[in-house]
Amino acid sequence: MIRPAAIVLPAREGFSAGAVGAIGGQVAALAVPGDVVVGAPLTAASLLPRHDYRPVRPGLWPPGGRSVRYAAAVTRVVRDLATDVIEVHNRPDIARYIARHCPRQRVLLVLHNDPQGMRGADTPALRADLLRRMTVACVSDWLRGRFVDGVPAHHAARVLLSPNGAVLPATVPPMAERAQCVLFAGRVVADKGADLFVAACAELRRSHPGWRFDMIGADRFRVDAPATPFLTDLAPRADAAGVEMTGYRPHAAVLSAMEQAAIVVVPSRWPEPFGLTALEAMAAGAALVVAPTGGLPEVVGDGGVLCAPDPPAGLARAIASLMDDLPARQTLAGRGRARAPRFSIERAVALRQAARLAALHHGAG
Template sequence: MPWRVAVVLPAREGFSHGAVGAIGLQVATLAGTQDVIVGPPLAGPALLPGHEYHAIQPGLWPPGSRSVRYAAACLRAVAHIAPAVVEVHNRPDTARYIARHRPGQRVLLVLHNDPRGMRGADTPALRRDLLGIMDVACVSGWLRARFLEGLPAACGERVGVSPNGVVLPEHVVPMAQRDPCVLFAGRVVADKGADLFVAACAQLAPVHPGWRFCMIGADRFRSDAPPTPFVTGLLPHARAAGVDMAGYRPHADVLAAMGRAAIVVVPSRWPEPFGMTALEAMAAGAALVASPHGGLPEVVGEGGLLCPPDPASGLARVVGRLMADPDARGSLAARGRGQAARFSVAHARACRSALRAACLHRAPG
């Protein structure tokens, strides 16, 4: 692709080691040489050393909220870069601001979360208005359906699916050699079912004394994430259940832990828009148990066991059966690797490239 793309991060999305979330990691994974990253000032060494990065510092103009001033600063960066396409991640209001103030600019809005809870896209009328000035890419079919809910069928022509991608390790630790460990990795919040994981472990630990239970994560994706009331309240329950709460760890450490653990659990209460943790666990060769909510069934397919996480007793039964059956764990892990291969980085890049090209060449309106 010979033309440049300005990739605009959300105002609070990190893009440095030790301070990066799921969106930043995917932008780094899929970035091509033609991509220019636009985002907030870096908190440390950039994820892509040597790659062009425009740090945005909102000024005092225009008057209004910080989000408006951030969008205006992004617009100034876009004018300097002069890209063929502006790819705005997860911020409909920023995408609308750029499209409105730069007539003729091709804009692709990439959604990683449910737009019905986003400023500037929370009603069918607002979402239809967006499609008059930009194209939209959603990371899952479930998310695409959420965007199109309440809109005419013809609107679907400008809304595509651009899945996340995962690096598939060439070799993984065989199940027979894996640590007898049940792992939770992700934000330690109620939406992610962190408390349900602890409650399930409390039931499993007495009957599986040779197993360990571990949680990696904090409230935020950064090493200096402060303890929240939820995390503080969960700590004594985790200690009583024998769950090791390791706190935030860099992404590479999380992947390494998945590569050693026998079982990974993704017990989300909320409808996951995609389910990157589940995909990474399958790619790493772990046996996966995941919630059936949101985009998770689409990502997991036959590569994991889908189980409602609430009540925790049901989650404990499903995980416990896997703990007791090494052959079932091995078979499930093999299916998971096959499922993860469908979400390769090459495939994800091809999908994103096709939607960028469609955005560039499509007639406005």
Template sequence: MGRVAVVLPPREGFATGAVGAIGLQVAALAGADDVIVGPPPAGASLLPGHEYRPVRPGLWPPGGRGLRYAAAVARALRDIAPAVVEVHNRPDIAHYIARHHPGQKVLLVLHNDPQGMRGADTPALRAGLLARMAVVCVSGWVRQRFVAGLPDSAGRQVGLSPNGVELPPVVPPQSARGRVVLFAGRVVADKGADLFVAACERLRPDHPDWRFEMIGADRFRGDAPVTPFVSALAPRARAAGVEMTGYRPHADVLDAMARAAIVVVPSRWPEPFGLTALEAMAAGAALIAAPTGGLPEVVGDGGILCAPEPVAGLARAIGALVDDVTARDSLAARGRAGAARFSVDHARARRAAQRLAALRGGGG
């Protein structure tokens, strides 16, 4: 098919100590001919095994940093000469490239709610994107948000390209795992970090032999700022017996999931996909997740879907698994089977098919 230029959002890391979910997925699904285009790494080594082209916004054109980043990407594409440009999560940048490189095939991959994105927040703008490029979404929920307000025919134009996960060949059974309930993710209100702490506060008196852990920070990097939310949560977590370990590299998070008995994803906001939940399922943990956004698609019957508010219900759901190793075993087995539907190999094949479709049509 030729080279594919994969364009990261302007604030997305691609380094060992600073990488988020989009960067991890780009690395996992990258093909041999891919060139990753993104911001310069901030003092850390790049993820290995990839050709990376850093771009730095210049002074032209006048405007915000996003516009200048898009212009810098467009200039870099002249040297790369890709068959397809795959832009992640930035409709405005994809539109800029399509407009300034007439004839260039562009594939826009959406990881979040497009109705909250610059360049896609109205039906007219989303229809305009479909006229210029191919569009795929990581979940049916994101896809529904994109086609809302568009003619029925638009639904047939928007593809589905789910995220993927490496499925470890062997994971420890529940009987060999630590008595640990784990939260892993950004420590922000949207992710329900405070709800996890409140649930643990209720559980700890009756389960003194269990540990409650929280991995994460405000952002996906080691130097993440200590925000007012994190500062306020820390003393509550200590009082509830929750150990806050801060940011950890992705490999450490996966190791923790493989050791934990239970992983909780208590998100308040509608998760567009729910990669943390998928990783927990693949790692053999018993999963409890919120029933919003794309999470029900990913979790299926491989986890317990439980609204995180009121927190008393979340605490009861966790407590029921804490008290029942047989239920945890059964849930973990279903989770592993469900995670296999989202294997990296499957995700790569789906993305490759979408790229080929973009090359053959998809605007431009």
């Protein structure tokens, strides 16, 4: 049964063609007819199409920080909507505020990042309190483990799994016809290992002169992303390593680049809560090299080469082993394509709907 919801974005999450991150992109992909998306004010002409978007403008009341005023503004909108479930993304403090002030509606908190670093969920007591007030769903089992850590078992059993999803192209270019290109796509920040990718490419450029090295991304998922000190420092090293930095590109352009590249690398330092880039690379038919941390191993399975990205010399060796072996690339890409349907959009929608249904019955009986 399709259960529409009011979907609350984080205050700084984009929902327009020129500025949308992983959370906004997943909300757009998994929304069903009747859903209402609530978030920060955006230019109407730039909004993602085919979605009912309601902007909220925080006022001066109640007293407190920006998060409290945003939660209050969201509450004024969602409590008047004809939806039984309010789906709050990645903000435990806002979800708690809404649960207190919208008693006729049920709250589903969907977590995309480690709750142990979030305001309102950073202790076991706070996480247990959230479960008394609402239903919680996590995008990976690794993330679910972080949420239930220290939480009483009778509460922990109610934390659900609601993974991200990706569009699965019906066909992709065969490996033998792809460009000899090694691709990094994502935020160009230290956590994502952008500098480790550049360092590995510096070694690979000398041994594989026929290959190209591309980096798509910026500090943020928007066209006007700032030139940060990290980017300013990385740019000359990337140039010396033969890495072409293209900056931010729309999501469709990123997916197209993945379908043309032979190898995609996800060298994250931090434990990725899910690893959507890795999933999209598998769906696109690229050979994948990925860090073995966070939720990445459960998403990738045998569909990629797991390799610690630091030191970069080890990362370079893992990439080189694929550059030197077309059959190995073909086999790995085939395994990735076979695994990707576990995280199709259709399955992700079904699991999100199941989480909404669980939220609707939270506390019943």
